[in-house]
Amino acid sequence: MSPFFPVEAEKMSLKVSIPLILTIYIFTLLTGFPSNLLAFYTFLVKIHQKTTPVDILLLNLTVSDIFLLIFLPFKMVEAASGMEWPLPAFLCPLTSYFYFNSIYISSLFLMAVSIDRYLGVAFPIKYKLRRHPGYTAATSMVFWVVTCVHCSFVYIVQYEVLSPNGTVASNNMSHCYEHFSPIKHQILLPVRLEFFIALFCLPFTFTIFCYVNFVRILVALPNIPARRKQRAVGLAVATLFNFIVCFTPFNLSHMVGFVQNKSPSWRVYALLFSTLNAALDPTNFYFSSSAVQRAFANCLAILWYKLSTILSRCHLRCFTRCGEGGREVKVTSGMEAEELMT
Template identity: 40%
Template sequence: MGAWEVISLVVYGAIILLGLPSNALALYVFYCRAKAHLTPNLIYMINLCLSDLVFILFLPLKMLEMGPVEWPMPSFVCPLYNLIHFGTIYTSACFLTAVGVGRYLGAVYPIHYQVYKKPCYSCLISLGIWCLVGSHGLLIFALETARDANSTLFAGNDTSCYSEFSPDQMVFLAPVRLELSLVLFFLPLAITCFCYISCIRVLVGSHLHERKKRRAVRVAVATLMVFIFCFGPYNISHVAGFILRMDLWWRTVALLPSACNAFLDPLIFYFLSSAVDDGVTQVWLSLRQKYSSIRLKIALAHGKGKSHQEPSGVA
């Protein structure tokens, strides 16, 4: 196993250790807030958490594939894993865009947005995002199964999948990757940049309290940076691969920042916002109250047990 495989395993392990608890906590916070007052952005953030959690839960399969122990991968695992692994990367990008559009409409058109700011619309948009990304994955599988079985894309050998493509395979695969990048990354990137730059311009010129203004601008800038630096390199490799008609060696390197997005979302996007700060505080206070209640019940039960034992001891 080479140095790059070791680095990748370390990065993926860190993503699991950091991303699993942070996304689970963020999901619980948003769920608690949604029970009190459901908003469109909460729906998008809940879906974003779910997408990141699904990505992280399937990440051990990637580590097994890259690990030093050869694991014969069942034939059905590779297509399923690739659909989930690459699909959740693009669903995360699309839900980040949906949050940005919601914030843009709320900041630039606050009155008109209230008319259409209904959770049912956000649920339909979320369903549409999942269907859009899922249909692209299923389309690849449909095109693949329609071709000669000897040119399969998803199982180069028994221990790895979706790697080491031949020139004939790249003729089919390069346009598909380009279409994925254009529809599911570059278009959302343009929309996200427009929305957050517009939000920043509105916030800077607003009469909002200076502390809240700085926090909102910080969240907007951090979200844009995460979007560009996490998803950008991987999708640029698709464009370069289409131009050169080859599978670039640095594509696996560019995939690592996309994976890092799974724990950067809650660390940067969620926990920089005041709404989540309040939510985490409420969760902490709720857990403390439950812990105190359990201790009180145990103490009362213990006291009752002692009171029942004392008379028999005196007799």
């Protein structure tokens, strides 16, 4: 057996998965971009009218998703080129930076929303007196700074790394953020493990604790309407589903890579689930805010009205043409009969 067989097998597997990668990217872009833009506009209007802490958190979550969606077309070009980087070299570290930054900032803001919901039902009076939009804005700024500093390693390692003899090890820009040298792996693997612990495990643990108790307390209260209880359960299920499906596989690849001392081959597939986060976050917006519910309902009503109008016009034109065609047939048959009579 050839010693290059595993590499060739991996390449063949990657070529087979390219249509799947493009399909998920296109689905995420087509569904996530309009829904996040609608949510972004809704939260801006709501904050302008009356600022609440949860609206600030959800607005920041929307911004992080929009960042990912803006740079997603570059990842689509990469996948369409056989997972090679055909774009200018400076776009590779820039795309990777904002791409991974959006993934981890989303986990922090999802955690913050869960903490806000839990404190609101567990300590309603104390939390209402102490909660202030300014504190939430400051916390949001801290989240952005922490995530941006962490993800800066992505840019540094991808762009250039010093080799042991002090020279700069040039990066192979035919591929973006893969096929790392042993020197780069020595830097990346511990950093990824720190990402796994600090930016995934801790937010996920807080989110599970907060939402389980949030639902438990809210369901036990007798004076809460059933519709609000259903929204609470929907919000908890949507957020936990988002964490488990979108963030868990990709972050587990960090731990596996650290143990095996190499990046696992299935890491590219795990990253696809993280990309879906931008398309699934609007479900959290829907269950978190009644304003978003109204905006989505109005948008769907407008789209349905326009679609029904277009269909009715097409049906009317088709009906008119069929009627005119019938009259033409009658006239033609009448003329033929008259010619036969003469």
